[in-house]
Amino acid sequence: MTEPVPSSPDQPSQIQALPPGTSLRIRRPGGETWEGWLLPRESSSDPEVVHVKLRSGYNVGLRLVPGSEVEVRPGPLWGRTGEPGEAQPGGELPRAGGGPPITLLTTGGTIASRVDYESGGVKPVRDVSGIAGSYPGLLEGGPVAVRSVLDMLSEDIGPREWELLAQEVSQSFHAGARGVVVSHGTDTLAYTAAALQFQLPFLPGPVVLVGAQRSIDRPSSDGVSNLLGATRVAREADLGEVVVVMHAGLGDGPLAIHRATRVRKMHATRRDAFRSLNESPLGGLEGTSGPIRLRPDAKPRSSEPMEIRTGFSPDAALAWVHPGLSLARLERYTQGVRGVVLAATGMGHVPVPLLEWIQRSVREGMFVGVTTQCLEGMVDPYVYVRGRELQRSGATFLGDLSPETAYVKLSWLLHRTSDPELLSRRMAENLAGEISPRREVHEIPESGAP
Amino acid sequence: MKVGLEVHQQLSVGKLFCSCSGELAEEVTGEFVRRLYATQGETGATDPAARAQASRNLRYRYQTTPNSCLVEADEEPPHSLNPDALAVALTLAEMLGSEVVDQLWVMRKTVVDGSNTSGFQRTALVAIGGKITVKGRTVGISSICLEEDACRKIGEGDAETTYRLDRLGIPLLEIATEPDIRSGTEAHDVAEAIGNLLRATHRVKRGIGSIREDLNVSADGGSRVEIKGVQELRLISRYVDHEVARQDELLRIRDALRERGARVPDGPSVDLSPLLRETSSRLVGDVLRHGGTVRGICLPGFGGLLGESKVPGERLGREMADHARARGVKGILHSDELPGYGVSAEETARIREALGARPAEDAFVLAASRDVHHADEALHAVAERARAALQEVPEETRDPLPDGRTRFSRPLPGRHRMYPETDVPAIPIPGTLREEVRRQLPEAPQVVQERLESTHHLNPEMARQILRADMVEAFEALIRKGLPVTLVARVLTQDLPQIESEAKRPLPEGNAPLVHWLEPALRAVEAGRFAKEGLSLVLRRQLLHGEDVETALKAVGLAPAPGDDLAQIVEEVLEANAPLIRDRGSSALSPLMGDVMARVRGKVDGRTVAALLKERLDRRLASSGPEEVPGA
Numbered sequence A: 001m002t003e004p005v006p007s008s009p010d011q012p013s014q015i016q017a018l019p020p021g022t023s024l025r026i027r028r029p030g031g032e033t034w035e036g037w038l039l040p041r042e043s044s045s046d047p048e049v050v051h052v053k054l055r056s057g058y059n060v061g062l063r064l065v066p067g068s069e070v071e072v073r074p075g076p077l078w079g080r081t082g083e084p085g086e087a088q089p090g091g092e093l094p095r096a097g098g099g100p101p102i103t104l105l106t107t108g109g110t111i112a113s114r115v116d117y118e119s120g121g122v123k124p125v126r127d128v129s130g131i132a133g134s135y136p137g138l139l140e141g142g143p144v145a146v147r148s149v150l151d152m153l154s155e156d157i158g159p160r161e162w163e164l165l166a167q168e169v170s171q172s173f174h175a176g177a178r179g180v181v182v183s184h185g186t187d188t189l190a191y192t193a194a195a196l197q198f199q200l201p202f203l204p205g206p207v208v209l210v211g212a213q214r215s216i217d218r219p220s221s222d223g224v225s226n227l228l229g230a231t232r233v234a235r236e237a238d239l240g241e242v243v244v245v246m247h248a249g250l251g252d253g254p255l256a257i258h259r260a261t262r263v264r265k266m267h268a269t270r271r272d273a274f275r276s277l278n279e280s281p282l283g284g285l286e287g288t289s290g291p292i293r294l295r296p297d298a299k300p301r302s303s304e305p306m307e308i309r310t311g312f313s314p315d316a317a318l319a320w321v322h323p324g325l326s327l328a329r330l331e332r333y334t335q336g337v338r339g340v341v342l343a344a345t346g347m348g349h350v351p352v353p354l355l356e357w358i359q360r361s362v363r364e365g366m367f368v369g370v371t372t373q374c375l376e377g378m379v380d381p382y383v384y385v386r387g388r389e390l391q392r393s394g395a396t397f398l399g400d401l402s403p404e405t406a407y408v409k410l411s412w413l414l415h416r417t418s419d420p421e422l423l424s425r426r427m428a429e430n431l432a433g434e435i436s437p438r439r440e441v442h443e444i445p446e447s448g449a450p
Numbered sequence B: 001m002k003v004g005l006e007v008h009q010q011l012s013v014g015k016l017f018c019s020c021s022g023e024l025a026e027e028v029t030g031e032f033v034r035r036l037y038a039t040q041g042e043t044g045a046t047d048p049a050a051r052a053q054a055s056r057n058l059r060y061r062y063q064t065t066p067n068s069c070l071v072e073a074d075e076e077p078p079h080s081l082n083p084d085a086l087a088v089a090l091t092l093a094e095m096l097g098s099e100v101v102d103q104l105w106v107m108r109k110t111v112v113d114g115s116n117t118s119g120f121q122r123t124a125l126v127a128i129g130g131k132i133t134v135k136g137r138t139v140g141i142s143s144i145c146l147e148e149d150a151c152r153k154i155g156e157g158d159a160e161t162t163y164r165l166d167r168l169g170i171p172l173l174e175i176a177t178e179p180d181i182r183s184g185t186e187a188h189d190v191a192e193a194i195g196n197l198l199r200a201t202h203r204v205k206r207g208i209g210s211i212r213e214d215l216n217v218s219a220d221g222g223s224r225v226e227i228k229g230v231q232e233l234r235l236i237s238r239y240v241d242h243e244v245a246r247q248d249e250l251l252r253i254r255d256a257l258r259e260r261g262a263r264v265p266d267g268p269s270v271d272l273s274p275l276l277r278e279t280s281s282r283l284v285g286d287v288l289r290h291g292g293t294v295r296g297i298c299l300p301g302f303g304g305l306l307g308e309s310k311v312p313g314e315r316l317g318r319e320m321a322d323h324a325r326a327r328g329v330k331g332i333l334h335s336d337e338l339p340g341y342g343v344s345a346e347e348t349a350r351i352r353e354a355l356g357a358r359p360a361e362d363a364f365v366l367a368a369s370r371d372v373h374h375a376d377e378a379l380h381a382v383a384e385r386a387r388a389a390l391q392e393v394p395e396e397t398r399d400p401l402p403d404g405r406t407r408f409s410r411p412l413p414g415r416h417r418m419y420p421e422t423d424v425p426a427i428p429i430p431g432t433l434r435e436e437v438r439r440q441l442p443e444a445p446q447v448v449q450e451r452l453e454s455t456h457h458l459n460p461e462m463a464r465q466i467l468r469a470d471m472v473e474a475f476e477a478l479i480r481k482g483l484p485v486t487l488v489a490r491v492l493t494q495d496l497p498q499i500e501s502e503a504k505r506p507l508p509e510g511n512a513p514l515v516h517w518l519e520p521a522l523r524a525v526e527a528g529r530f531a532k533e534g535l536s537l538v539l540r541r542q543l544l545h546g547e548d549v550e551t552a553l554k555a556v557g558l559a560p561a562p563g564d565d566l567a568q569i570v571e572e573v574l575e576a577n578a579p580l581i582r583d584r585g586s587s588a589l590s591p592l593m594g595d596v597m598a599r600v601r602g603k604v605d606g607r608t609v610a611a612l613l614k615e616r617l618d619r620r621l622a623s624s625g626p627e628e629v630p631g632a
């Protein structure tokens, strides 16, 4: 039981102790009357300022100076029963269309989130029906089994979750899903996509990762068309790969399909943040209607038995080379790791003090891979002297493999082998579309489907 | 009657949540197409109006401009709130005696008509309370809010609306009054007084569209109706008076309907297409030929009350048509206007029979649409409106029309469409900031008006005009520079408004640039280079072409040129009009004056011309004898 609340509390702390949603009337000395409901206090805010939702719907913060009168009004708490919110939309989901079933695995993130008064930001919605309710037409193409696998911000998702997701994907296909959609926060979505692809070499259908750059609590969220497009790809496309489906441009029309091992988030905020590096997107579609276009080299649905190769080593690291990077700092950073991917400058260069360290480390059994921090283009040891020196020191040049995919691949391979030579060979060869010997002549695509 | 105002004033301090300029742009740099979806509010509920709008599957095309960035495109979160805009809001709060919040919360007000790329308008409540006194009456202030302006609407089609991002994000200060206003004229006066306060801050935009008023009007016994977005001050009293008359008329019709026992049946609408296959009505025929349908409903007891009204243009039939149109049909036909519109008397009789409508006593309404659902939904809306007609004046939002009437646009939005803007943390408003604002309060407009009248001997109307145009500083600066009051007052109150409307280009913004621009031309008049009548010509030229006075004078032909001697022109005119002078003697002066002025207007002032012309005319008349009578 809570303490009985005085009907006219006069201390800010007494007000803050009232249950959020309490109906209040506040009058500071000589001032106006403010009527509304108490809001939960933000943990970091000034304790003398109470937060009130006024009857007009506006929120305000009011300082309770000495002499303020506060009256607690009878009536239901705001946001709990009828007043002033309206009835919740019915929990019943619309009937699904007649197409084949797919599975939607949710991990949290922007695709389902709502305001969180305690922190002031947005936080994920936990209930599954809340997700389906936000996406009109989600079930039009056929049944969607929704499974809430994780409830995490994407920045917290790592190797353990990659394994769990691979198992969930595998189980979904075994249970009869025609395709699997994974909703994921966008920050690390590309890492998870690559990790799933390495773990699941033979897929009977598409595994589509999708997210939203504008949260679903906004009428302008890109999440709706991204998710609807992703479910279409999962259900309809003849595709046996892990892909990412997101906006191809600023508009809500065209969506791009990116290969998991090539995609990268290239903008902090734009809807078309996701781009394929060193190749055109794998395909595209015009949202909710029209054909799904795929590149000829897209892998079709596999008839091989599904195989799942989980396991990531914690002994892999990714290091960004920059002017002034000291040997000591790099040594500290790579303490105890068995392999490191360098995001080197240009075609794959590092400052001279690093060369000796690389030589020594490789001799001691550590793997050193070289990628380019330019992101677009390949590394090449032969053009400049430093490249040749770096190669002579024992580093492995990784072609047009992106630094992040290289890191995921290294972590995955380190779990499977400790033979440095085999590791080096595997890292440099194409396993899942992550490395290509040729890059086509076209401008670096800003965005958009092929 | 009860009237409340909401004044929305654009501020000239850039944009509210980004670093873009607030100047509108004609240059379009790109475009993208979006949709908007209905979202759940903070309590999990959805605003019904938002859901209805979102279900229409509309597309919105947005044009980007040089003064829009990723924030306006909804591709980047809002930056921190513009402190200059907040300062203006706090200034107004001080001037109105309002109570300011200690922490400002930016809210999202759901607006899913596409006019905001985000699907909501960002708005924050700055203060409540306060008052303004106009002509001895005090009107309460209910709130002061700081919000962002919406996109400019460029075009509208059936499934797509085009907007431009240039206006989106310009700060708007919204000042709402209590419903204390008691007449249309008073509404006008209060709006003007609030406008003057706003202009006194010197941080507001000027020109058409920079200040917009919403009028909340309820007649006695009527309901709150919001007339949204009135741009012209002079029309405010008309909208208010007309709205009161409209509500009174609707109440009179209600009483008549009740007396007759009118009612609105619940049943479905009836398909009348077979009866109208051969109709000569173009509207109906066209729809039927395209596989459409005509449906109808009967309204027992409504006969004669749909088309008749004591207030011109305000019929119940029109209200119904507006509601039907909002559901996607072009219009309706009702029994009070039939036979007509190509529907024959015989067809009308058959419709009556099919709907079971008694002659004269009952009314019926038809809707034709190529889409069967639309016709039925439109009639559903008509029946709803008819039901409301038996109860009261519906609370709703109406759009102002240029002729002083209004048109239904949508029901009043619910109170539950507010959602906190999670991308902007709450902003503390410390006491020190308020003190700073208090120290820099602008002079009250009444004080300035009195000074203009007493110190400079301006008449009240001129003083008011200079005040309203926010040109007091420019006026006083030009006087300090030694220019005569009459000349300066003339150019500010007569020439500038004319130039601005003719040139369709804004004058230099701000008082210092204005002074800098005006001074050379005024000095040239003072030096006798040209007459004050030529000012608007010269200044317009300068405005349009960015020329200095000398170049402009040459370009408009006011620079002195050989042969432009006044005496010579006068003699030429007298010579050319010899017969007229013979006929009318000294009364020929006035037409002759016109001829001379036509040639020297702007170069020589009228009084000089009149004096010289009179002298020469008298001389000529004196030297001619009576024998020179025509026909002799």
Ligand SMILES: [Zn+2]
Residues within 6 Å of the ligand: B015, B018, B019, B020, B067, B068, B069, B070, B071, B072, B169
């Ligand atoms: Zn901007």
